[in-house]
Amino acid sequence: MSMFRASLYIVVCTARNRLRVRLRRLREPRYLIGAIVGAAYLYFTFFARMRATRGEVRRRGTGAPPMLALAAVRGSAPGAVGLALMTMTALGWLLPFDSGLLDFSEAEIQFLFPAPVSRRALLIHRMIRSQIGLLFGGVIIGVAMPTFSGYARLRAGIAMWLLLCTAKVYFTGISLARARLGSGDARARRVAWVPVVTLTAALVIVGTAVFRAFARQTVANVQDVLIRIGEVATTGLPAVVLWPFIAVARPLFAPWAGPYLVALGWAALVMAATVVWVLQSDAAFQDAAAEVADRRSRQPEAPRASYRATSNGWALAPTGRPEIAFAWKAAMQTVRLVDKRSLLRIAVLLVGLMVAATTLGRGGGVASTLGAFSIVATLFTVLVAPQIVRVDLRQDLRHLELLKTWPVRPSAVVRGEMLWPGVLITGIAWTAIAVAFVASDAVFPQVRVGWRLASGVAMAIVAPALVFAQLTIHNGMALIFPAWVPLGDQRPRGLDAMGQRLITLTATWLTLVAGALPGAIAGGVIWFALWRLAGPAALVPAAGVGAAILMLEVLLATEALGPAYERLDVMAVERSE
């Protein structure tokens, strides 16, 4: 009980001090501007839109809340969400997913581990500590709920909180059980296999039923999908197997008051059972906690990512351009972060999704699914991946103290830092483009092969320029406004941080558009000059000219960023929030 009170005390004090720090930092203009932008975003995204819709409904004289629009799918939605939860559970076993519940902070290890408290009490402490984040998740869902009623929002928020709590604890249980699979104790290993075997059997039962439901005829629309899933989830053995998952999801859709309260009770029961299951894993928890403590004590400032020293055939040559040395360094980071087994699991997952998508139909078979997937993947890789893949200065500014001592031209540092992520993203984009071209006949049967080929080649030419242009902007932002860009593994939170992210994202996109404009205009001119003569092939030189101009801009920008790197103060980067 004393530990429970201590946990509550820590939670309350932490929340209060965090709020105080966030309010205090509003004295800095960048945080104040960020807070204003973040608040405006929230207002215009949720509240203003809701008020506008409410006004419109009043004018029309119909008071039916949009929530009723869900009534049509209310019967099958819990089944669909339950099925999704079951799939996520299977993925939790398949992929090295970490719920973060065992991610003890340095202070927790230092103060609580030597304290006379049981490991179970520590686990409960972590569960209490995670409540603020989970409650926030519940609030967000409540606010985003398409309804006018405050009570409906509250109900949705509570239901979501319960679901998130259960998921967090359950995924921790998976982590512990997975650790037990490799235990030296044969009995512990046998016990650990029980949930794996149970889940596999459940997946087979439900998977077979889903396959039968969708194999009999082509899917007409989304509603049809939901209805069929609803049938699977409410009949026969699959209904029994899916029950715990559906029970957790049902409060989100149950009407007030009786059905909602009953559903809430069942969901709470599932959560309680999950907590008991995890608390039973005491020995495994001890091992996991000890491992966390050991890891932390050995490397207190290490980022969350864990690396493994794997041998590879790429040794850095003793001489050559410094840019290549930087690229090699980043490549080693990627190679050591990406686990081969994880890659295999992801590949299995992608193939599974592909098969599922093909089974669900839309009529075109594997080729059209593959083609459509590749086109989306290309666009995502070229336009979004440079934002996500941060194996460049955005991560390395943590090591600025070391980088600054190296006798390397600043512009070479900037180019070197961008080289590997640029090559990596371009490689993935080119692969996706090649696959898209191969499958393009099925996706765009009405488009001639000449057009498809020219478009593919043009996209392949433009892709690296767009990728490197974005990387230049992101790295430039990190150098010029280090306080505005989350560096390394930092994930600043709060309204002001959200506003800052929105501002930097908008600035990035505006800069990209402005930077790409000269190349686009020049490429357009080439296209208009040649297309009557060369037809679709004119796309290729047009793309070439556009990409060349953009790459020239990238080169000039990296040179221009040199002084910014030179001037960048270590203190500007090191200052924590």
Place this chain on the structure above:
Amino acid sequence: MAITVEHLSRTYASSSGTFTAVDDLSFHVAPGEIVGLIGPNGAGKTTTLRSLAGILRPTRGRVRIDAHDIVEAPIEAKRCLAFMPDEPHLFEYLTIAEHLRLVARLYGVEDFDRRCAVLIEELQLTGKEQSLPGELSRGMRQKAVIACGLVRTATTLLFDEPLTGLDPIGIRRMRNTIVSRARDGAAILLSSHLLHLVEEICSRVIIMDRGRKIADGTFAELASRADLASAGSSLEQIFLRVTGNDAPAGQP
């Protein structure tokens, strides 16, 4: 002179105002000389070393490494120096051998394999070459950082608390390493709170307090100063006197 510092000042700006960490500091270190930089916490030692290493830009003043200005000719200056910080900064995804190889490439080190083997043995890193920093103790990581600094032939070596985390054998070896590099002609500036170490290996000492230099000279010169004559002959006694901390307990 290998290290020349003239009127170096470094000011930090914060939301609560400005803070001068180093104020009008001037000194020099000759080749082959080991100079100890000592002072109480917050005296500005690390800021001074970071300014010399090109990590922090001086707010005012000049720093020259082998006659190269660290601001105007940073690449030439950095090529001549090696900075070993108190906190071992290593890339968590590169092994120790790969760190050495990377540094060797960036500094254009010839005969890397032989130098690397000698250093690994000298710093007792044998068997740890293929380890990632996360797999090593703090002391081992500290040795790895020092190995990265010594893998090239630097004429200027800057050590910030080089013995932190080392075991007694490691301390003895490190002491010998520093002395041998000075014998080879390197100018060494060493910051440490271990006054007996400074006394043992340094030929001269600079004492800082609140960003300013308050004493500079050999032990004999400091001991013969009129205001320090009564302090005693040990560096600790001199240090306590010049920093105004030698009053007996109970006295202000």
